[in-house]
Amino acid sequence: MPKTLLNPNESLAIIQKVVLSTRQDYHIKRKFYILWGLLIAIASFSQYAIQLNLIPLPWYSPWIFFPGIGFILSIIWGLSSKKSSLSYYNHFVLTMWFTLYIAMGLSLFVALFNEISPFPYLLICVGTGTNISGFLMKNRIFIISGIMLGLGAIYCLFIPFHQQLLLNGTCMIVGNVLPNLITHHV
Amino acid sequence: MFNELDPLLNSPVRLAIMSILLTVKHAHFNDLLKETQTTQGNLSHQLKKLHEAQYIYIEKTYKNNYPLTIISLSEKGKIAFETYVENIKKYLHLNENNT
Numbered sequence: 001m002p003k004t005l006l007n008p009n010e011s012l013a014i015i016q017k018v019v020l021s022t023r024q025d026y027h028i029k030r031k032f033y034i035l036w037g038l039l040i041a042i043a044s045f046s047q048y049a050i051q052l053n054l055i056p057l058p059w060y061s062p063w064i065f066f067p068g069i070g071f072i073l074s075i076i077w078g079l080s081s082k083k084s085s086l087s088y089y090n091h092f093v094l095t096m097w098f099t100l101y102i103a104m105g106l107s108l109f110v111a112l113f114n115e116i117s118p119f120p121y122l123l124i125c126v127g128t129g130t131n132i133s134g135f136l137m138k139n140r141i142f143i144i145s146g147i148m149l150g151l152g153a154i155y156c157l158f159i160p161f162h163q164q165l166l167l168n169g170t171c172m173i174v175g176n177v178l179p180n181l182i183t184h185h186v
Numbered sequence: 187m188f189n190e191l192d193p194l195l196n197s198p199v200r201l202a203i204m205s206i207l208l209t210v211k212h213a214h215f216n217d218l219l220k221e222t223q224t225t226q227g228n229l230s231h232q233l234k235k236l237h238e239a240q241y242i243y244i245e246k247t248y249k250n251n252y253p254l255t256i257i258s259l260s261e262k263g264k265i266a267f268e269t270y271v272e273n274i275k276k277y278l279h280l281n282e283n284n285t
Contacts, residue, residue: 006196008277014198015271018205018221080250086211 030180033097035073037176039066040122044169051162063108093133100129117161119168123153126176141183145175191277194239195270199224199232204267207242207259215255233257241266 006014046062049055104125111118131146133139152171156164195201202222206213213221219229236242241263245256259267 005193006198006201008191008274010198011191011196011201011270011274012278014201015205018202019209021221087209088211091211 030183031077032074033180034177036070036101037126037172037180039070041169041172041177042066044119044165044172048162048165048169051165089136093136096132097129100125117156117164119164120153120156123149123156123168123171126172127153130175130179137183139179139183141179145179149175191273192266192270194235194241195266197232199228200236201270203229203232203236203257204241204259204263207257208264208267212256212258215257218257236263239263239266 043062043066046055046066047059050057050059050062104122107121107125108118111121127146127149129146130142130149134142134144134146149171152167152175156167159167195204199222203218206218206221215229215233218233219226222229224232233242233244237244239262240260243258243260245258247254247256
C-alpha cells in the first residue's frame with residue numbers, strides 16, 4: 001500500500017489527534033469582556049461619585065462616555081485584530097454575548113423609561129452569560145461568578161439606588177473582569 | 187479491503203483538513219498549515235483536490251492588504267466525512283456502544 005494511503009486504525013488516530021488538538025487551540029479573545037466589564041464598573045462608580053456631588057457632571061454622562069469608549073475600542077480592535085479560525089463553540093459564545101449585550105441595552109432603555117434601576121437586569125444578563133460560558137467551558141470560576149452575579153441582582157432589590165451602583169461595579173469586577181483575567185484557556 | 191473508503195479522504199493531510207473543518211465554523215489557511223504541519227504547496231494542492239470534489243468552500247479575500255484564505259466544510263463534504271467515519275467503524279468492528 002502506498003504511504004499516502006491510510007488503514008482504518010491510522011485514519012481514526014489522525015481524526016482523534018486533530019480534533020483534540022484543534023479544540024485546545026482555539027481561544028476566545030477575552031480582552032473584549034475585560035474591557036466592557038471594566039467600563040461598566042467605572043461608569044457605575046462614576047455615577048456614584050456624581051450622586052455624592054464629588055464630580056459636577058450630569059448623572060447620565062458616565063453611561064454615554066464609557067460605553068462610547070467601549071464601542072470605539074471594540075470596533076478598532078475588531079478591525080485590526082488578526083483574524084483566526086472560528087470554532088463552533090466560540091461562534092456560539094460570541095453570538096450569545098452579542099445577543100445579551102443587545103438585551104442589556106434594551107433593559108437599560110426600558111428601566112430608564114420606567115424610571116427604575118437597571119442594575120438587577122444588567123446583572124442578570126451578565127450572570128446568565130457568565131454561567132452558560134462556565135458550564136460550556138466546564139470552568140468552576142465562571143460558574144460561581146455567574147451565580148454570584150445572579151445573587152447580586154437579587155440583592156440589588158433590597159438596597160438603595162446609590163448602593164446598587166457600588167454593588168454593580170463590584171460585581172462586574174469580581175464576577176466578570178477577574179475571572180477573565182485569571183482564566184487563560186477555554 | 188479498503189476499497190469502500192473514500193480515496194479522497196484516505197490520505198493523511200486531506201483527512202486532517204476535513205477533521206479540523208468539522209470542528210470549526212471556518213478555518214484560515216495559516217491555521218490549517220499549523221495544524222496539519224505540512225508545506226504551503228502541499229496544503230494548497232490538497233485543498234484544491236477537496237474543493238474540486240466540492241467537499242469544501244474556499245473564499246479568497248484580503249485583510250490589511252494581505253491575502254486571506256478562508257476554508258469551510260460543505261454539506262457534501264460533511265456527509266462524505268461521516269460516511270468515511272462510519273466505514274472505518276465497520277472495518278474496526280466498532281459500534282455506538284463500544285466507541
